[in-house]
Amino acid sequence: MMEMESIPGAALVNTVKGGFHESFSSPDADVVLGAKDHTLFRIHSWTLKTTSGWFRSLFSMPQQSPLPNHPETINLDEDSYTLESLLLMVCGLPINPLTSYDEVDALLFAAEKYEMAGPVSLIRVLIMTPPLLNQPLRLYAAATRCGWEEEAKHASAQSLALNIYAPEHQPTLRKLCTGAVLDLINLHRDRREGIRKRLDEQPFVTASTMASCPRCRWKIDHHTWRELKYKVVMEMDVRPLGDTVVDVGLMDWPEAIACWDAKCPNVECTCVLYDKVETLRLIRDCIDSLPKTT
Template identity: 25%
Template structure:
C-alpha cells in the first residue's frame, strides 16, 4: 500500500506561517509522498526534500528547465535492480535535494506546464529568495528571469523597495533594477535601512544607485523654466492678505519646492503632509487655506508628475554585467 500524500502549505498562506512541514525533522520521520500534482504514478523520478517529502516528477521537464538535471540524466543510469543503483521507490530513482518541501513545491510548479498547475504565489520577498536561490543552484536561468520580473509587483515595491532593487541588481535584471531605483526616488538616499540582499551586490552597484538618485535630484532644477506652464497653487487667499498675515514670497515658495524635489525627486514628495504643513506655516495661511492647500497640492503634484517623469526618463541607471 502506498503512503498517504502529505498536504503542502497552501499558496495562500504566508511564508512564515507555522506548518507541519516546517516542523518536520528528517532524521525522525519516514519519507511521505507530496500531494497532487506531484504524486503521479507515471512520473519517472523522485526528488526527496530535506524534510523527507517525495515529489514524483518528470526527467524531461527537469532537463528542459535545468542544464544541471539535463547533464545528470545524460549519464548512464543503473537499472532499478542493479546493486549499484541509488535508493529507489516505486521503481523510480530518488534524488535527494537540500530544499524543503515548501520551496520545492513552488520550484517544480514553475517547471510544470501552465495547463497542468497554476503559477505559485510568491507571498513575500523571503519566498522569492527561496525559489530564486534554488533556481540559481540548478542553473534554471529562464525561470530565474521570469521570477525576477515578479518582484516589481506593487506590494513588494511599496513594502521593501531596497530589497527589490538589490535582488533585481543581483540577477542583473536591468529593467526591474531601473524600476526599483525610480521607486527609491520617493525616499532620501539615506533613508532606506540596510537589507541583507545588499551583501550580494557590489559597492559599485550601490554607488551607481546613489549617483542615479543624485542626478535625478540635480535635474529637478529644470522645473524652473516650467513655472509659467505649471504655476504653483496659492498658499493664501484674500482673507489672509486682508488680515496682513505673513506671506511666503513666490521665489521662496518655488525654491522650497525645488529643494524638496532635490532630496526626493518624485511627484509624491509634493503630497507629503509634513512638508505641506511647513509651507503653510511659513506662509501664515489662515485655517481655510490650511484645509485647502493639501488638496490643491495633491492635484498639482499629479500635473507636475508629467514633466518630472520626463526629466527622470532622460537619466539612466547603468547596470554592468558581472
C-alpha cells in the same frame, strides 16, 4: 551507480524515508527528489531533463538501473515549499503565488542553480505584480542581479519615494553589487543636487540678484527664500521623488509660508517679494526635469 559527489547540492540514497507530496506522488514517475525537510517528490526524468540543464547533465552520467518501483532518491538543498514551487512551474501546473521576496530569492537561487530558464522567466513576470511591486529595493536587487534592465529601471524610479539611507534599507542595499548600489545612490544624489543647482540660477533669486525691492529699491534681505531653498533641498535628500515638496511643502511648510508672506520692509511700499504661483510652477518644472531612473 551514478557518481554524485562531483555535483554540489545533491546526494543519492537507496531508501525513501519521508512522505510524498500529494501533487508529486505518481507511481509511474521514475525519479524521486527529496527536500531538505524530508518531503519527497516523484517526477519523470524526462521533465527534468527537458527543463533543467543541471539535471540533463546529471542524467547523462553512467548509472545503474534502479529496481522496478524503487527509484533512487536525489536529495536536494531546497526546502519543500521552494522545491514544490519550482516543480509546479516546470510541470505546467498551477503555480504558488509569490507573496514575499524571501520566497522570490529562494526560488530564483534554485532556478538558476538547476539552470531552469522557464521558472526564471515566470519569476521575472511575477515580480512586476503586487505585492512584490510595492517593494522597490528588493525588486531592484533581484532585477540587477539577473540583468533585467527594464525592471531595474522601474524599481529605481519607484525607489525615489524612499529614503535609501534609512537604517531599515541597509540590509537590502548590502546585497546589491557595487555597480548597482552606486547607480542607485547616484540617481538619488543627482536629483538632490539637480534641484540645488537650479534653485541657485535665474529666474530664481541668486547670489548675484540685487538685494533690493523690485518696486521701491529699498534694501531687503532674501533670508526667507534661502531658508525655503534649504528646506526643499533637504526634503529632496530624504524623498527624491519631490512630491512632498510640490504637493505639500511649498504650501504648508513654515519656511514656505514665511517666504510667500515676505514683503518689502518699507512701510510706504510693502510690496510682496516673491510670486508664489510662478515660483511653484518653476520648482515643479525643475523637479519634473530631473533624471528619473538609473
